[in-house]
Amino acid sequence: xxxxxxxxxxxxxxxxxxxxxxxxxxxxxxxxxxxxxxxxxxxxxxxxxxxxxxxxxxxxxxxxxxxxxxxxxxxxxxxxxxxxxxxxxxxxxxxxxxxxxxxxxxxxxxxxxxxxxxxxxxxxxxxxxxxxxxxxxxxxxxxxxxxxxxxxxxxxxxxxxxxxxxxxxxxxxxxxxxxxxxxxxxxxxxxxxxxxxxxxxxxxxxxxxxxxxxxxxxxxxxxxxxxxxxxxxxxxxxxxxxxxxxxxxxxxxxxxxxxxxxxxxxxxxxxxxxxxxxxxxxxxxxxxxxxxxxxxxxxxxxxxxxxxxxxxxxxxxxxxxxxxxxxxxxxxxxxxxxxxxxxxxxxxxxxxxxxxxxxxxxxxxxxxxxxxxxxxxxxxxxxxxxxxxxxxxxxxxxxxxxxxxxxxxxxxxxxxxxxxxxxxxxxxxxxxxxxxxxxxxxxxxxxxxxxxxxxxxxxxxxxxxxxxxxxxxxxx
Amino acid sequence: xxxxxxxxxxxxxxxxxxxxxxxxxxxxxxxxxxxxxxxxxxxxxxxxxxxxxxxxxxxxxxxxxxxxxxxxxxxxxxxxxxxxxxxxxxxxxxxxxxxxxxxxxxxxxxxxxxxxxxxxxxxxxxxxxxxxxxxxxxxxxxxxxxxxxxxxxxxxxxxxxxxxxxxxxxxxxxxxxxxxxxxxxxxxxxxxxxxxxxxxxxxxxxxxxxxxxxxxxxxxxxxxxxxxxxxxxxxxxxxxxxxxxxxxxxxxxxxxxxxxxxxxxxxxxxxxxxxxxxxxxxxxxxxxxxxxxxxxxxxxxxxxxxxxxxxxxxxxxxxxxxxxxxxxxxxxxxxxxxxxxxxxxxxxxxxxxxxxxxxxxxxxxxxxxxxxxxxxxxxxxxxxxxxxxxxxxxxxxxxxxxxxxxxxxxxxxxxxxxxxxxxxxxxxxxxxxxxxxxxxxxxxxxxxxxxxxxxxxxxxxxxxxxxxxxxxxxxx
Numbered sequence: 001x002x003x004x005x006x007x008x009x010x011x012x013x014x015x016x017x018x019x020x021x022x023x024x025x026x027x028x029x030x031x032x033x034x035x036x037x038x039x040x041x042x043x044x045x046x047x048x049x050x051x052x053x054x055x056x057x058x059x060x061x062x063x064x065x066x067x068x069x070x071x072x073x074x075x076x077x078x079x080x081x082x083x084x085x086x087x088x089x090x091x092x093x094x095x096x097x098x099x100x101x102x103x104x105x106x107x108x109x110x111x112x113x114x115x116x117x118x119x120x121x122x123x124x125x126x127x128x129x130x131x132x133x134x135x136x137x138x139x140x141x142x143x144x145x146x147x148x149x150x151x152x153x154x155x156x157x158x159x160x161x162x163x164x165x166x167x168x169x170x171x172x173x174x175x176x177x178x179x180x181x182x183x184x185x186x187x188x189x190x191x192x193x194x195x196x197x198x199x200x201x202x203x204x205x206x207x208x209x210x211x212x213x214x215x216x217x218x219x220x221x222x223x224x225x226x227x228x229x230x231x232x233x234x235x236x237x238x239x240x241x242x243x244x245x246x247x248x249x250x251x252x253x254x255x256x257x258x259x260x261x262x263x264x265x266x267x268x269x270x271x272x273x274x275x276x277x278x279x280x281x282x283x284x285x286x287x288x289x290x291x292x293x294x295x296x297x298x299x300x301x302x303x304x305x306x307x308x309x310x311x312x313x314x315x316x317x318x319x320x321x322x323x324x325x326x327x328x329x330x331x332x333x334x335x336x337x338x339x340x341x342x343x344x345x346x347x348x349x350x351x352x353x354x355x356x357x358x359x360x361x362x363x364x365x366x367x368x369x370x371x372x373x374x375x376x377x378x379x380x381x382x383x384x385x386x387x388x389x390x391x392x393x394x395x396x397x398x399x400x401x402x403x404x405x406x407x408x409x410x411x412x413x414x415x416x417x418x419x420x421x422x423x424x425x426x427x428x429x430x431x432x433x434x435x436x437x438x439x440x441x442x443x444x445x446x447x448x449x450x451x452x453x454x455x456x457x458x459x460x461x462x463x464x465x466x467x468x469x470x471x472x473x474x475x476x
Numbered sequence: 477x478x479x480x481x482x483x484x485x486x487x488x489x490x491x492x493x494x495x496x497x498x499x500x501x502x503x504x505x506x507x508x509x510x511x512x513x514x515x516x517x518x519x520x521x522x523x524x525x526x527x528x529x530x531x532x533x534x535x536x537x538x539x540x541x542x543x544x545x546x547x548x549x550x551x552x553x554x555x556x557x558x559x560x561x562x563x564x565x566x567x568x569x570x571x572x573x574x575x576x577x578x579x580x581x582x583x584x585x586x587x588x589x590x591x592x593x594x595x596x597x598x599x600x601x602x603x604x605x606x607x608x609x610x611x612x613x614x615x616x617x618x619x620x621x622x623x624x625x626x627x628x629x630x631x632x633x634x635x636x637x638x639x640x641x642x643x644x645x646x647x648x649x650x651x652x653x654x655x656x657x658x659x660x661x662x663x664x665x666x667x668x669x670x671x672x673x674x675x676x677x678x679x680x681x682x683x684x685x686x687x688x689x690x691x692x693x694x695x696x697x698x699x700x701x702x703x704x705x706x707x708x709x710x711x712x713x714x715x716x717x718x719x720x721x722x723x724x725x726x727x728x729x730x731x732x733x734x735x736x737x738x739x740x741x742x743x744x745x746x747x748x749x750x751x752x753x754x755x756x757x758x759x760x761x762x763x764x765x766x767x768x769x770x771x772x773x774x775x776x777x778x779x780x781x782x783x784x785x786x787x788x789x790x791x792x793x794x795x796x797x798x799x800x801x802x803x804x805x806x807x808x809x810x811x812x813x814x815x816x817x818x819x820x821x822x823x824x825x826x827x828x829x830x831x832x833x834x835x836x837x838x839x840x841x842x843x844x845x846x847x848x849x850x851x852x853x854x855x856x857x858x859x860x861x862x863x864x865x866x867x868x869x870x871x872x873x874x875x876x877x878x879x880x881x882x883x884x885x886x887x888x889x890x891x892x893x894x895x896x897x898x899x900x901x902x903x904x905x906x907x908x909x910x911x912x913x914x915x916x917x918x919x920x921x922x923x924x925x926x927x928x929x930x931x932x933x934x935x936x937x938x939x940x941x942x943x944x945x946x947x948x949x950x951x952x
Contacts, residue, residue: 190831190866193904201677221724248770250770250771391666428667429670433669458937473671
């Protein structure tokens with residue numbers, strides 16, 4: 001994407017909508033907004049706007065459509081595919097929702113919460129807790145990611161097994177269209193078959209079809225019982241068999257089932273403060289099992305004990321521990337959630353966010369490791385993730401002592417190897433992180449032409465001026 | 477919608493695609509396909525086509541787009557809003573998926589089943605049962621409705637509480653676009669964030685954006701325990717309070733929570749063979765409670781007993797019975813599912829398929845009844861439905877002895893009264909049946925202009941020739 005830098009006069013017209021106090025213009029102020037977490041993309045932008053209301057967002061997009069000015073929406077800037085980063089030519093403005101962070105309503109009887117797009121996920125958790133309810137979306141970045149971004153990327157995380165992705169946690173939306181028109185679809189209904197599903201079209205569109213300014217989110221009862229267990233196993237196959245047992249035993253009380261390799265435990269115990277291996281001896285693989293029950297604490301206790309007994313009896317579990325306090329539960333989850341960060345001190349890391357039908361996880365793991373090691377001897381595969389969803393964060397740390405830049409330069413090559421195996425298995429090259437800039441061209445390559453064409457037709461229909469986060473998801 | 481009747485030559489070109497043995501042309505053969513269940517719409521058509529494959533569907537739609545011939549897709553012809561009925565001018569052809577009724581694959585390990593659009597829902601149930609799994613969509617019409625229609629209307633039914641609508645039960649689709657292009661989106665993944673959510677756009681589009689020729693459906697474990705209870709109560713408010721208790725106690729093991737009025741029990745016991753009132757004395761309201769557990773039969777037993785105890789203790793339940801055999805369970809569900817049919821012998825019935833936030837059900841019931849009786853003294857409100865989803869089939873039988881035609885002539889007037897109260901409560905005028913012809917203009921009236929406009933833009937983008945079930949959902 002190349003565009004023309006907006007004139008100073010035009011920048012002032014945009015700034016006037018929100019007031020000079022609510023813009024960033026200097027290179028220093030803008031710097032942290034122009035780089036994403038992994039450092040893969042560095043953008044340029046002359047102006048970041050912080051509207052305080054849906055009406056201000058509307059005015060910005062109206063002016064943008066009239067003047068052909070590209071707008072990049074940004075919330076917590078925690079995305080992992082460059083979807084929130086402007087292009088490098090300095091033609092795109094950033095619209096940050098950070099001031100639109102009000103919880104507009106909480107209704108514990110109807111079990112809904114209405115949050116603005118700039119609400120931090122952790123603040124939504126707190127608002128739900130305050131009325132004795134729970135909002136289940138749970139991510140490593142929940143202290144900084146924001147609801148608008150969670151929706152725009154259809155965020156997943158660790159509780160998808162029981163509660164679904166962000167798509168499943170949202171009843172209604174308020175969206176400002178690229179033209180500046182406001183769509184009020186803030187409905188609170190479980191069932192509503194009235195025409196095309198616009199809501200699900202905006203969810204996961206990564207800000208390319210409009211800006212989500214508010215959403216009706218589903219709340220749930222706080223569980224009466226909660227148990228977390230950690231088990232050492234010999235293989236992903238053993239983990240899959242244990243998952244099947246857990247699924248049958250617990251049904252939707254099974255709220256998490258994570259797979260981790262030994263090297264992930266090594267990395268976290270080595271680099272993350274306070275993390276220690278809770279089991280006496282090392283095991284090749286591990287699962288973190290999370291069980292939440294609605295009726296009583298006793299049910300969760302019985303379930304976790306029964307599951308571990310079944311796992312030992314079937315020869316699936318080598319060793320296991322049940323967290324005996326909330327602090328221990330948090331420590332186990334902290335180990336899992338810091339597994340990505342723990343790779344940083346080990347040098348470069350080439351990452352994949354893939355899913356395969358869950359029955360194919362063991363064969364995928366075996367094939368991918370073989371292929372990666374053949375291409376790059378000494379590479380250290382640290383593949384972990386949400387086994388119950390078929391979603392593996394297939395991360396590869398550089399060989400010990402290798403040159404980081406040379407390693408990272410092989411990102412696309414290694415992607416092609418891993419994604420090839422994923423696609424053979426009928427899998428997805430982006431299970432939960434989205435497409436952004438990182439996977440746009442690859443998506444167009446692997447999907448049928450008609451699918452990309454339908455996306456383009458939708459993009460044109462919603463954003464005729466082409467100003468809405470251009471260059472992301474689908475090229476136009 | 478008015479169009480030109482296709483020439484005999486053009487009809488022959490369409491017929492040649494499927495072969496003369498697989499078309500209906502005579503008025504007699506076509507008659508049952510031109511009228512829908514409620515008799516509100518009578519269409520005309522010169523030709524019904526029965527393609528046997530996705531490729532034949534594609535050839536039909538390609539020819540239709542080229543020649544500007546309107547095509548109305550039809551599956552089980554059980555829809556309740558005229559979505560499957562052609563217009564009255566005889567210009568539209570019917571495409572029936574009845575020969576595309578193969579189950580393409582069943583995979584009990586991955587818990588998926590791939591069905592063609594013409595599969596009868598009950599046959600999908602059987603195919604799942606045969607491998608020890610369950611497909612949860614459950615409707616009164618399941619012996620004749622077909623998967624393509626279930627998807628195109630985002631069907632709901634009695635198990636939505638635990639398993640969701642059809643939208644939630646589908647992982648992937650194969651769709652023939654109005655242009656004849658085939659989109660193969662038959663993915664089997666739980667998590668797949670790769671661009672716009674085309675799947676959910678086709679689901680619920682009522683055949684106006686393309687024809688769903690196959691789908692990947694989710695299977696579930698067969699429950700280990702199943703209990704059905706029937707309770708008499710004083711009011712919808714008592715039922716709502718009991719629902720809250722049930723929801724907290726059972727979580728997602730609560731697989732059904734239906735509300736019924738006394739008059740519904742009167743109608744079914746009077747008109748439906750084999751139905752009898754299982755309780756000794758009459759009550760103003762009733763709930764049917766369905767509980768399914770995955771771990772053991774004992775859990776369901778404990779749950780249903782505990783729930784009834786809690787309900788009696790709280791003074792919410794006046795009397796109750798637990799079905800003691802599968803036959804009794806079926807009998808209770810049969811009463812509920814025949815409640816719509818039982819109204820037919822009572823004369824005309826004006827129907828509504830509405831939802832409101834569930835906390836507002838009691839006030840909605842009270843207000844709506846007051847308003848209906850004020851407008852039409854003697855009318856008999858038989859409002860029943862899926863309380864746990866906020867979805868009420870607000871049906872009104874004519875006053876005893878009134879003229880049926882005169883009563884039915886007031887359909888729109890009474891709709892306006894009931895829908896007005898629904899909309900005040902933030903509800904939906906079509907919770908699960910869809911829009912079709914019946915509610916198209918009303919939808920355009922009650923929704924913001926931008927919402928209808930976005931639907932039109934999508935329609936144009938997908939169906940530039942305007943041949944795909946025209947006149948349904950949104951006017952173009």
